[in-house]
Amino acid sequence: MxxxxxxxxxxxxxxxxxxxxxxxxxxxxxxxxxxxxxxxxxxxxxxxxxxxxxxxxxxxxxxxxxxxxxxxxxxxxxxxxxxxxTPPAPEPKKIKEHPIIQEITSPVEASKYRKSFSCDVIIPYSGPNYRYLDDAIKSILNQNFVTTTIHLINDGMERDPVGQKYARLENVRLYKNVDGPVGPYITYSRLFDYLEHDFIANQDSDDIALPMRLYKSLQILDQGFDIVGGAMEQFVAYEDGSERMRQALTLKPYHFSGKVYAASPSGAIVNSTAVMKKSVYEACNGMAPWTAGADSEFYQRCITAGFKAVAMQEVIALRRLHNPSLSNDQVNSGHGSHLREEIKRLTAESIERQLYGPDHSIGGLAQHRNDTELQKLN
Structure with missing residues (x-):
């Protein structure tokens, strides 16, 4: 004064x-x-x-x-x-470099006693992947040592016999995006307030989780981490005659969390292996409401904000290579498409912005958690 x-x-x-x-x-x-x-x-x-x-x-x-x-x-x-x-604040200082996530393993040792875990598993699905949905659901039902609540979200399909079949099970919840397809990331945010546990796992509807996937992941989170991703072994199904997919498998038989890419300068979290604390998703305002690629931006944003992520180097799931999938559809959403190039640009802008301090305005949770277009069916 x-x-x-x-x-x-x-x-x-x-x-x-x-x-x-x-x-x-x-x-x-x-x-x-x-x-x-x-x-x-x-x-x-x-x-x-x-x-x-x-x-x-x-x-x-x-x-x-x-x-x-x-x-x-x-x-x-x-x-x-x-x-x-008040005098103007000094220009925010840019942090020198991106933190790099730790790479670890999560062995399951023989034991007379095991700590029990529980987890929500989110499986959105739409037309292109529907024929693989049964395999994905069974792989989660077969998880060992973890109590799961499975959330099946029909993203815009008129008929859903697979979802209706599994909705009879006690631990399965069935929903429908009546305005779908809206994609998995908007779906995650719409579903958030229906979740029942403290941990969230993503499961792509065309992939297969190995029986210890969730137990190994939750065992790591129990050590004080906030987000964990694992490794996937890629495969092409016997009925798929695509030479392009077989060539892709030859070039990259495994998909590892922890690898550094332009969209993941701290190390990637493979989304179909990801398990995180529910509180982290809320604190970071969820994934951006894009139709593809929002998971890379989200995990990098969480890491830069100070949440502890870790990359498990064990194979805990099988990743199906097929066309069209969200990543391999070269026309609409896959790598090389116009949409994917635009998402790369938005991701790069977000990564740069986060270096000056946490900014979760790009996330979609606040925007979509109260959407009425998600209907609970059981």
Missing amino acids: LTKNKKSVVGIFTVGNSRRTEAQLRAALKSGYTQPILFVRPGDVLTDFSRQFESMPVNSAAEASSLIKARFPEEIPFFNNWEEV
């Missing part, structure tokens, strides 16, 4: 030539304020009212501030529109 005493005025300045500003400054002079005051006004002349109205040309308020500080190194209280305001 400014104080009055009998000392002479150090300096009172204005940028601009407003008569009202001048009157305010003259009043301040008569009152005997002893610290320099900067009135930021649109204009082009810096006037020092305590030095016989000496004027200096300036191009901006920032330049005026620099001139004043050069004369008076002591702290200057800033005023705007004749009201005291």
Whole structure:
């Protein structure tokens, strides 16, 4: 706060030539304020009212501030529109580099006692992957040492005999996006308030989880981590005659979490192996409401914000290579499509922005958690 005493005025300045500003400054002079005051006004002349109205040309308020500080190194209280305001905060400092997630294993040892875990598993599905859905659901039902609640979300299909069949089970919940397909990421956010446990697992409807997938993952999270991803062995089904998929398998037989990519500079989390604390998803405002690629941006955003992610180096699931899948559909959503290139651009912008401090505005949870288009069917 400014104080009055009998000392002479150090300096009172204005940028601009407003008569009202001048009157305010003259009043301040008569009152005997002893610290320099900067009135930021649109204009082009810096006037020092305590030095016989000496004027200096300036191009901006920032330049005026620099001139004043050069004369008076002591702290200057800033005023705007004749009201005291806090001096502008310093430019945020960019962190030097992205943190790299740890790579570990999660062995399941023989034991007479095992800690029990529980977990929500989210399986959204639509037309292209529907013929594989039965395998995906069975692989979650076959999880060892973990109590699961399985959330099946029909993303816009008229008929859903597979979902209806499994909805009879006690631990299966069935939903439908009546405006679908909207994609998995909007679906995750719509489903959030239906979740029943403290941990969330993603399961792609065309992939197969190995029986210890969830137990190994939750065993790691129990050590104090927030997010865990694992490794997947890729495969092409015998009935798939696609030479392109077999070539892709030849080039990349395994898919590992922890690998560094442009979209995952801290190390990737393979989404169909991911398990996380429910609280992390909420704290980071969920995944962006895109139709593809939002998982990479989300996990990187979580890691940069300080949540502890880890990459399990064991194969805990099988990843089916087929066309069209969300990643391999070259026309609509896969790598090489116009949509995927746009998502790469948005992801790069988000990664850069996070280096200046957490910014979860891109997430879709707040926007979609109360959507009425998700209907619970059982």
